[in-house]
Structures are given as C-alpha cells and as structure tokens.
Amino acid sequence: MTMRDRLFDEGIQILSRDGLAGVTIGRLAAAADCSKSGLFAHFKSKQQLQIELLDAAAAMARAHVVMPIEALPSGLPRLSELVNRWLGWSRRAGLAGGCPVAAALFELDDLDGPVREHVMALESEWRCLLLALVEDAIAEGHFWQGVDSEQISWELCGIYLAHHASSRFLRDKTAGERAHIAVAALFNRAAQSTASNHIRKATI
C-alpha cells in the first residue's frame, strides 16, 4: 500500500469521526505515520486535502449505495433499495463515524469558501439523483401522478438526517426501525392521491 492510499484511508476515518475541523495536517500525518511535509507534497493545501477527502467519501458512498441498485427494476424497487442502502451506509462501508457530507452540511452552513461550494456540488448531485428516482417511480405508476417529487425527496433527506442524529448522536438503537417506518409512510402517501401531496399552503 502506497503512502497516498494510507493518507486517504486514515483521512476518511478522521473526517468521518471528527468532521472537517478534525482533519488537521499534523493529526493525519501522525495517523498515517509520515511527516507533515511528506503529506503536504500530496495535497498542495489544506482545502485541497479537505476537498479530495470529501470526494473520496462520496466515491465510497456511490460504490456502496448507488452502484448496486442500478441493475434493479426502475421505479419503487430501485428507490426503495437505494434508501435502504443509504441509511447507515457509512458504518457498512467501514467508516468509524457518520456520513462526512451530512456533517459538513451543518459545519459549513455559514462559512463561505471553496470547500463549502464543493460540498454544495456533492449534495446537489445527490439530491438530483434522489429526485430522478422519485420521478421514475411516478413514471412507472408506483407513485401518484400529481405527487410533488421535490417534496418527497426533500422529506427523504429529512428522514436521513433524523436517522443520522438519532443513531450517531443519541445512539438510539431503534433509529433504523424509526427511519424505515417513516420511509414506508412517506411512500404510502406518495402512492395515494391524498390532499397532503399537493397542498401549497399548510392548514395548521
């Protein structure tokens, strides 16, 4: 295993456990057992390092979540399996902590710069994929025609974040079950032509 591979491996672990702020040059160099300057030869700056690590994490997610579902039948089967693989993917991918992108959303919400823009691109790409799968489910007739696909994918993201907070911070063992119930209820709503799916003004 080359030095660069070891830097990526250790870097993603630290990123997952301690977030972007935890990935410091000194710590990563010590974890990968090399000097700070040796590390610095690979990544020209700390921002570059952060961006490349986030990309590597996103590639892991793609390999564990997206690639395995591409052969499945379009529509609800594919979407359901994606969500199943999405929830808690980081643990199954061998990461010590949680999803680095989700954590970055809350870490960089008010801190502008190239890293934030990069996370924005990753997150947008993901939400586009989610939206496309929901629209496939509509096209296949698994969801009601008039359903608001952006609303459904938005709420899926909410369930994912609730699962992250519940399982990782609160360390609630029932988080997986709660998330699956919420997803089932959401899909059930999307399959029916209820008023909830196209109201524009909340009635509460």
Added chain:
Amino acid sequence: MTMRDRLFDEGIQILSRDGLAGVTIGRLAAAADCSKSGLFAHFKSKQQLQIELLDAAAAMARAHVVMPIEALPSGLPRLSELVNRWLGWSRRAGLAGGCPVAAALFELDDLDGPVREHVMALESEWRCLLLALVEDAIAEGHFWQGVDSEQISWELCGIYLAHHASSRFLRDKTAGERAHIAVAALFNRAAQSTASNHIRKATI
C-alpha cells in the same frame, strides 16, 4: 451593558455562525473587545464557556418557542404553534447563523466528553417536550389513539433538520414551505387510523 453580557451576546452569535469549534477564546475576546485573560476570569475553562453558551442559546429558544405557546389550548393548536415557532427560530431570535444545538448534534456525534453530555441533556429535554405535546394531542382526540407518539416526534425532528440543512446550507427559499407541507402531511397521518402509524416492520 456589562462585560459578561457582551461576552454572552457575541459568544452566541459566533456559536450560531461557526459552531462550537468556532468559539475560541481569542476570537471571542476580540469580538467582545476584552483581553483573553479578562474573559478567562468569567469562564474557568473553554468547556465551561461552551456549556454556558449552549445553555444561553437553549434559554433563548425557550423564550422564543416554548414560553409563548403555554397559554394556548392543549393538543393540536399548541403543538402546531410550537412547530411554527420552532422552525427557523434562530433567525427570528436575532442569531446570525442557525440553531446551535442542531449543529452541535452533528459536530459532537463521535466526540465524547462533558460538552457532548450537556448537549445530550438539552436535546433529550427538548424531545421530551415534543413527545408530551404529541401525547396531549392524542389525549385531546386530535390524533388517533393508536398513533405512535415517539414516531411522530421523531419525524418532526427530521423535518426540523431538513429545514435547517435546506434553508441554511442550500439556502433554499422554499425550505419553509416544504417544511410546513411535511408537517401538515405528518399531522394528517397522525389524525387518521391508517396502517402507516403502527406498522412495526417496514414493507419496503
């Protein structure tokens, strides 16, 4: 205005904008226009400072979200108004950034210590309040008797997190509308005796 007040004011703003990691002794001292050692006389350690600032933020949330709804009729009216005030409370309370507690959930998920335990206590207290209001709505007959109150409050937290990420990171103007639609759909589901509310095993 006393020095201590200024330290709290500036501290909560930094905490809201840049998270716990952004609240550094030097930065806060500069923002409040005092020396580092002068600041240190008020808070015996950095952890103490972090904990007191989180408490102050929680107190702000209580004043802006919880206190105003206590006089409202029990059940759905009180719960609905609480959720309305909860979503985006930090901006209305005058904070420059987002909800500090929500951000701390993702920042400290794998970092043990007294600060994490304090955030855990604040979050647990909040979820208990949410749960109690949902159960009031059941008792008042606004929600179906057999509804899983913990599931409903869990999903409410998900909508809150989605709203945070959507409005603060993605800076999506429609976040408020999306959240209200999701809440209305959730309350609608809770009001009906559908299967979605008590399935124990997801059907997906």
Added chain:
DNA sequence: TGACACTTAGCACGACCGTTCGTATTATTC
C-alpha cells in the same frame, strides 16, 4: 555508471491555541 524525476524527511517560520501568572484599577465593606 550517471543523470533525472519523484517521493519523503527534516527543519524553521509566524500565527493562534488554551491556560496561568502577576498586577493595576475599581467597588464594597468595615
């Protein structure tokens, strides 16, 4: 064998980190 790229280490830099110390100013109490 020697020249050449590439990788890594060693070292030093200025800046900021949390923290402690001694001290000067100010307010309160006897």
Added chain:
DNA sequence: GAATAATACGAACGGTCGTGCTAAGTGTCA
C-alpha cells in the same frame, strides 16, 4: 480612610496550526 473583594489587563508559557524550503533517498532509463 483602610482593608478587601471583584474585575480586567498585559505578558508569557508550551503546543499545534498551516505552510514553505532544503536535502536525502529511490527507482528508471540512457
């Protein structure tokens, strides 16, 4: 008016931060 407590200050500590510069391997090809 003197003693005491509270408050804020400047200076300094040992560390770590991100970032450069220089030099020493290391393998490839002529």
